[in-house]
Amino acid sequence: MASRGEIYSTRSDSERRTYFFNVKENRRGDLFLNIVESSKRDEGESFDRHQIMVYEEDIKGFMEELEKAVAIARKRESLTEAASPRKYKKKTSATHPSPRQKTSGNGEAKATNLQRKKVLKLKKKRDQDT
Template identity: 50%
Template sequence: MGARGELFTTQIVLENRSYFFNVKENRTGDVFLQIVESKNKNGEAFDRHQIAVFAEDMQKYLQGFESALSFIQKHEKEKQKLDAQKKQAKKAVYRSKAKEADTPKASGARVDSAQVKRTGRVHVVSKRKKDD
């Protein structure tokens, strides 16, 4: 047995956080899982949070964890589906505007200002007739 009753430990390092999964045994012989999150605070100190799950509660803990995980996975799939639908809708709108722009206009017909692409540049055309 290691220092402070540690039986097993593993670490997961992410960008600005580290997670430690420690299996420990207390003085009375009870085995528990200690999960520690350590977050770097501006390079000066670490913000630590921990929970302990005892062996007799582990199955209930895992059931709750798995149900939360399945909800997250389901939510992500729905989000991806909605994003794909939005992308398809944008493409459809773009295609319909492109088709409208390709149709020939009758001479002298006014152009709808919603279809004119605004670039911020000014183009001046003289209406004077040139003398030959």
């Protein structure tokens, strides 16, 4: 469903929300990025819809700050995952390392420096608590 001035459109669906990323052109020929978040209301068929528009001259600065924020969110997410107790220990195989593990030339999984630091930090914290 293309609207007037729409150059590109894509979407990302999750359980609760849908995000739309649209590149549009206004009447004067200026490009802008339109980001829309849509979520279903509890009572049924209606939706909450929020949007922001980032104009062409602001995109570079916007993306720099967005990338910083995403990097921090991902770092915190990975720290939370590492600190949370797991009921079942995931088996790793030397021939099939997890996507986060690096491999040596012979296919063995190696922990990255960041993973080692996280483990040491968690061990130190655990030792302090006991």
